[in-house]
Amino acid sequence: MQDVRVVRLKPFPDLDDEVVFPRLSEKKLHWLGKKCAEKRTFAEGEVLYEHGVRDAPFFVLLSGRVEFVDRKPGKDVHVAAADAGTYIGDIATFTGEPTISAAVAVEETEALVFPRAKLRKMVADWPEFGETVFRTMMARRAWHEEHGYGVMRLIAPQASRRAFEVRDLLERNLLPVRWYDVDNDPESDEMLRWLEIPREETPVLVHARQVLRNPSPAQVARGLGLRADVDGERFDLVVLGAGPAGLAAAVYGGSEGLRTLVVESWAPGGQAGTSTRIENYLGFPTGIGGRELTTKATLQARRFDAVLSSFHRAVELADGPEGLVRIDLDDGQHVLARSLVMATGARWRELKADGIERFRGAGVYHAAMSTDTERARDKDVIVIGGGNSAGQAAVSLSRKARSVRVIVRGNALKATMSRYLVDRVERSPRIEVMTETEVVALHGSAVVESVTLQSADGGREDVDTSAVYVMIGADPCTEVSDGMLATDDAGFLLCGDGAHGCEGHIAWPLADREPALLETVRPGVFAAGDVRAGASNRVAGGVGDGALVVRFAHELLSDETPAGVGAPS
Template identity: 35%
Template sequence: MLYPVTNPAIVLVSPDHVEFLADEFGRYSRDYDLHGATTFEDGARLVKRLDAVGDPIALMVVDSALRETTPIQTFGKWRQLVPTAKRVVVAHWDRFLADAPSLRAGLATGKYDAYLLMPRGVRDEEFHTAITELLSDWGSTVAEPEVETVRLVSPSGVPLTLAIRDFLDRMGMPHRTYDPATEVGREIVARYDGEASYPLVDSPYRELHAPSSVREVAAAVYGRPDDIDVDTVVDLCVVGAGPAGLAAAVYGSSEGLDTVVVEAEAVGGQAGTSSMIRNYLGFPRGISGMRLALRARNQALRFGTRFFTGWEVTSVDACAHGDHHVVRTDGGEIHARSVVVATGVRYRKLGIDRVEAMVGQGVFYGSAMSAARELEGQHVVVVGGGNSAGQAALHLARFARSVTILIRREALEETMSSYLVKEIDWNPRVSVRTGSEICDGGGEGRLGWLDIRHRTSGEVDRVEVGGLFLLLGAEPHCEWLPAGVTRDERGFVLTGRDVPTTEWVDGLPPANLATTVPGLFAVGDIRAGSMKRVAAASGEGASVVPLVHAWLAG
């Protein structure tokens, strides 16, 4: 369903080439309003005017040859007004190499999103690929969707509604939520057979219904494992669709293995919640975890992989004949000659009862990107010192008034990638509070305050907050695995030479990514000793496929 809205703006600022840029950006004029300026002052007035009347700014494009100030200083001032806009520096081909050294540091610290050479001719698709990627990211994280695949009807503050929205965001599925009192909300409620309970979900995949869980929505969209013919034994069942599981699916199905993937939540795992991954090979402008996951899923689908989303695996057992595994879920069984476990890890719980009681009511485990847009003008706390926490904080800073990263350690550098630390240092909306922890929290029906204790002095400060995002580190999720799978003292799965020598067979360890149960492999964060990085998990997912082939060959 289409809804007309004010077109977002693209602002072009160049002392000598604004008409040239306007002509190049003409291909976007149907969907965006183009605005040009030749000086910093005119550009500033333009940005302030658009902001004052509420016109969204999707993209700011600034010439590297600004005379009054530098592009980085320009973006620093304008970012306070429009933190959600994407920022690009363009250079004429006469200046591109000369200006690059002074601008490169700003790109590395996230002061702008891309440094591009102005097009040198018609149909410069390399230039426009960069522009459309940035506009696509802005559209998926900032703009309200104009095409709705799924419509939700719910009052505000319903935790299940937010969980479903987060799932739909992670699956890249456009959606919108309507209050029951709105015109659209009343029309959908009127069509519901029975007394409405919220949320109501209206989609092309199933008749209007009131789900009791996110899995119910996922099953309606992607099917149940019991859709598989019970007489079929597949070559490979991958449990978990994070980066490791997706890589195993792509390489397994592309090399001829009959491959099935079962995922309990949304494709992408924890990585799928990352608003922007900037250090993944081959994506110089970064890529959101959702887009990376969906591209990998589509790639696996192309080779014939079957996906079943929304069902948690409850056990893996040997079949009656002992020649394959039976992967059991609440929605059916999958029989597979080999199984790759790629279920990743879960965030640890905070363990404070009053805070836990407000999960979904201002308290979130993970980045919960769908909640970010609703925190405009509020203060937000992110707990955690890993890359996921840094990415979440930078994304939330595009909407919230201020963001505090809370860590127990004395410095972010101990656990977070350098590029994220630099971006956080530069971002004026993000601060870091070290050596501290949450000791209490509360509010009237929704989180409104937190008590934060300094671990050395014991002093406690009460701060008003609109949201708390908990990314507290990793706990393995493998209680469902057979008892014969050896694990370390923290519960992570041991593979290869990490398996104790007492469990080697004929004096030989299992294969590198093989567990102590024949035909069962483990990759990614669930495996003891893994690096806990997206690229490393993807590498393990690809590396396990030759081992699976060797196992299947006997």
């Protein structure tokens, strides 16, 4: 590799110092000084923490100056500076994720040093300070992402399915990433030359100076520490799934003092996390993006000491010792739970069309993230589905796309889509709704280039498109509970009165009480969100379920006998 160039932006990009680098009052500095276990002096050029390290401390600057450095391939870019009287750290400092920049003293600097565990306790002890810290952390992360600083760099052809999976994993886990298309982005050639990697060996993921060649999602998850090490541990509450229902259960469980673990097979947020904007969620009159809602919810859960483990899948439920629930995980770990919440949600149904398998991740997607909106600029795209997710995707994509066709098998949108979204779709001059129509075939070489549409009368038409977003309904994710929990005919989990009415080997076993409203046929095992029979399939409904199951679990755990999967002896 060649030498690293140092670039100092002059002047630094505009930022709101009051939000990104707030000045601490004398009262707060005095309070922090009393809480501090260590005070350190850093020499000019000394690194406070590196780019891409986990568990970086939290620093309060008493004197001196610190600059933030983006360690790009072949280039150190100094992007911002902080002076005495403020603090150093972003979301990664609180969550333990890899840092998105290095912090370097550019003159002799004195600072208070707080390990991550100490920071979490301070936030809990002084909510006013915690509110300021969280607001600042989110603003710093947003500022870095907006300017493209500190992001992970994914260098790959646009048609790479492996690269798409890696990007999806990173984005959905709230880790900033930028895709450099080797066929169209000159900067990708510059980085590959410095890394001495031929174009043929892409995709390549670069984080700070760490390089992963052709990485699988599993390798990326391991490298970034997305999976928690929890083997053999006991929890008061284990939540399977981190959609709105699962995250709500984590927040309320943690706030009630329950030792809580959330196990998520891919990434937090669920289907709601991919929504560009949710406009009918209480308390957000201008709407809130799914990514923002997920970020705030995961931070909130971690603030209450919930453990979140991503890219981690439960593979089996069984009776554990002392009436506990044993949950076996896909990497060989297992945990024990006094109570269990099934918040596994539902997965998008697969489109049944000729050629679909060839184009997964190469033009066929199940979510429209913010990067997809930009990639759709001046292109023709197709959205298949008539629900809220399809409507949100169509509206978002239409801001940059030349045209968006919404393909609906039914005869109207209004039966399955919220009225406000129907109005948005119908008002957009770039959106065309095609009812009583299906996609029956996809065509292209490396990526999707066209599809065949079939109308209700059997007529067919080929239309060009650069991407197809499939949002055609969902099936419940209940494989882990097969044979243990009762479901309705569609596979959704039965709870409350529905669980009480089951017969046979999967039946409510207790004679002294009936199941709680969201309790399944197994005492102490609850269901919340889209996996539950009769769920509302709305974000607010999932959040309500998550809060309610914690109340039931807490009541159950207040008894002397722990909750378990099996009937009490």
